[in-house]
Structures are given as structure tokens and as C-alpha cells.
Amino acid sequence: xxxxxxxxxxxxRLTRAxxxxxxxxxxxxxxxxxxxxxxxxxxxxxxxxxxxxxxxxAMAEVLNNIVQHGGAMPHVLPVPPGAQPxxxxxIHLTVTRHAGGLACAVTDDGxxxxxxxxxxxxxxxxxxxxxxxxxxxxxxIRDLTQSLFYFRERRRNVLCFSVPPAEGxxxxxxTTVVA
Amino acid sequence: MxxxxxxxxxxxxxxxxxxxxxxxxxxRFKDRLRDVAARHGPRILLDLTPVQFMDSSGLGAVLAIxxxxxxxxxxxxxxxxxxxxxxxxxxxxxxxxxIHGNQPGFPSTPDxxxxx
Numbered sequence: 095x096x097x098x099x100x101x102x103x104x105x106x107r108l109t110r111a112x113x114x115x116x117x118x119x120x121x122x123x124x125x126x127x128x129x130x131x132x133x134x135x136x137x138x139x140x141x142x143x144x145x146x147x148x149x150x151x152a153m154a155e156v157l158n159n160i161v162q163h164g165g166a167m168p169h170v171l172p173v174p175p176g177a178q179p180x181x182x183x184x185i186h187l188t189v190t191r192h193a194g195g196l197a198c199a200v201t202d203d204g205x206x207x208x209x210x211x212x213x214x215x216x217x218x219x220x221x222x223x224x225x226x227x228x229x230x231x232x233x234x235i236r237d238l239t240q241s242l243f244y245f246r247e248r249r250r251n252v253l254c255f256s257v258p259p260a261e262g263x264x265x266x267x268x269t270t271v272v273a
Numbered sequence: 274m275x276x277x278x279x280x281x282x283x284x285x286x287x288x289x290x291x292x293x294x295x296x297x298x299x300x301r302f303k304d305r306l307r308d309v310a311a312r313h314g315p316r317i318l319l320d321l322t323p324v325q326f327m328d329s330s331g332l333g334a335v336l337a338i339x340x341x342x343x344x345x346x347x348x349x350x351x352x353x354x355x356x357x358x359x360x361x362x363x364x365x366x367x368x369x370x371x372i373h374g375n376q377p378g379f380p381s382t383p384d385x386x387x388x389x
Contacts, residue, residue, distance in 0.1 A: 123295070123296045123297035124297050126295075126296065126297070127293065127295055127296075127297045130295075130326075147355070147356050147359070148359075150326065150356075151326075151328065151356065151359065151360065154295065154296075154326075154328040155328060155329055158295075158296045158328060158329070158330060161296065162296075217364075217365065220364075220365040220366060220368045220369050221369055223364070223365070223366070224336050224339065224340075224366060224369045225336075225340060227333065227337075228329065228333055230329040230332060230333070230360075230364045230366075231328075231329040233363065233364060234329060234360070234363050234364065237363050238363070
């Protein structure tokens with residue numbers, strides 16, 4: 095695991111006071127949990143705590159999605175005997191602080207993200223939604239983020255978004271998808 | 274996965290002693306809570322006071338328990354910290370549960386909906 099990149103030793107710092115958070119880690123729940131804990135620690139005190147909270151939740155949902163749908167999750171779905179195990183997926187995560195909040199970029203080498211995830215859909219009535227297995231993650235991601243942007247570059251998924259400094263900021267109409 | 278249970282008048286209070294209810298723990302949480310719900314009732318009061326972070330996996334586990342409750346049982350929540358409350362609000366799942374405030378004197382005041 096490559097840990098956070100330290101700030102450059104001199105020059106070219108421009109106006110950014112805090113270095114970016116950058117980490118490369120395997121797509122498994124424990125590594126995701128540790129990345130989120132460290133991500134929170136990095137930005138606590140640097141940005142409003144409410145923004146850190148919203149970023150942590152949005153990031154958790156994005157990362158969980160990669161773990162669940164992007165490739166291997168052997169402790170949940172054991173590979174049948176004789177079958178080829180799915181290739182392990184690696185996540186690259188970068189978060190920087192900027193005037194508009196927190197800018198986040200997540201890339202992974204798992205399977206393509208189903209585009210339906212990014213299409214705004216109406217949440218079913220709560221009583222109906224409560225009977226479903228899932229589907230909440232992308233609703234929350236869309237609620238918590240701005241400028242959500244996805245594209246597939248060769249064998250990698252690239253997902254970028256920002257988390258505004260205050261809740262309920264101006265929200266663009268939809269998600270930008272570059273096919 | 275740590276939690277402890279207290280018998281209360283009409284069921285059981287389950288206090289989840291975990292700071293994070295996330296994908297790393299959701300399946301174990303669901304399995305343990307399902308066992309408790311099968312043995313006690315009719316009221317299962319889930320106390321989430323120590324939980325500082327919950328994602329949709331944690332929410333999914335709570336909803337899974339709600340779906341498979343024995344006939345006549347009910348699942349209620351208490352002690353939602355701000356980040357946990359946010360997940361229930363964003364998904365509108367706050368409308369399908371009875372949610373109590375965080376009451377130190379529990380269970381002397383069993384019904385404090387007004388405190389929320």
C-alpha cells in the first residue's frame with residue numbers, strides 16, 4: 095500500500111495549504127474502512143466537520159460499490175471449485191481541498207460501472223424502498239456530491255466529484271457521463 | 274462485532290457497541306441481530322448511540338432484520354448520532370421506523386418521540 099504523498103519539498107505550492115490525500119489500496123472492506131478513517135483524520139480541522147462527514151459518507155458509498163460490483167469479494171461470494179477467481183481490483187483515491195469544498199477522484203481497474211447508477215432516478219416510496227435489498231448508495235452519492243463525472247478510460251473507471259463546504263449548495267442538473 | 278442486550282418490558286434493547294456500522298461488519302451484524310430478534314420480542318429496540326458512522330450496508334442490514342422479523346415483532350431505533358441520522362434522512366428510511374431520542378434514563382421513559 096502506498097501511503098499519502100508528502101508535500102513537495104519546495105516551491106510550486108501555490109495557495110494550497112494542505113497536501114492532497116492520495117492512497118492506492120485493494121478493493122476490500124477492511125482496506126476501504128482504513129482509507130476512510132485516515133481520510134477523515136486528514137481533513138478534520140481543515141474543512142467544516144459537516145463537509146468531512148458528507149465526504150466520508152459519499153466516499154464510502156463509492157468505494158463500497160467498487161468492492162461489491164467491481165471484482166472479487168471472496169468472503170461474500172466464494173468462487174465455485176474450478177472457476178477462475180476474479181482478478182483483484184485496486185483503487186486509487188485522491189482528495190484535495192479547494193475553495194468549493196473537497197475535490198475527489200476515484201479510479202479502479204474493476205468492471206465498468208453500470209450507467210444506470212449515474213442516471214437520476216426517482217426513489218420509490220419509502221415503504222417500498224425498505225423492502226429492497228439495496229439501491230440506496232447511489233441516491234446518497236447524488237445527494238451528497240456535486241459535479242459527479244464518470245468515464246471509462248481503457249481498463250479503468252474514473253469517477254470525480256466534489257463535496258460542497260455547506261449542505262444543500264447549488265446542484266447541477268445531472269451527472270456528466272463520457273461514454 | 275460487539276453488542277449487548279438488555280431485557281425490557283416488552284422485548285429487548287440491543288446496544289451496538291461499534292463505532293462504524295459499515296460494509297466490513299454489516300453481514301455479521303445482520304446475522305447476530307437476526308438471532309436476537311428470533312429469541313426476543315415483540316419489541317426490538319436497536320440502540321445505535323455508539324455508532325459514529327453508518328453507510329448503506331449498515332442501513333441494509335437494519336432493513337434486512339426489519340423484513341424478516343417474526344410476525345408481530347417490531348424494530349425500533351434510538352440514539353441516532355448525526356451521521357447515522359443523515360443516512361436515514363437521505364434515504365427517507367426515517368419515515369418507516371419509530372425513532373426515539375437518546376435517553377440516558379432508559380427504559381424509564383419508553384416513548385419519547387417528541388425529543389427528536
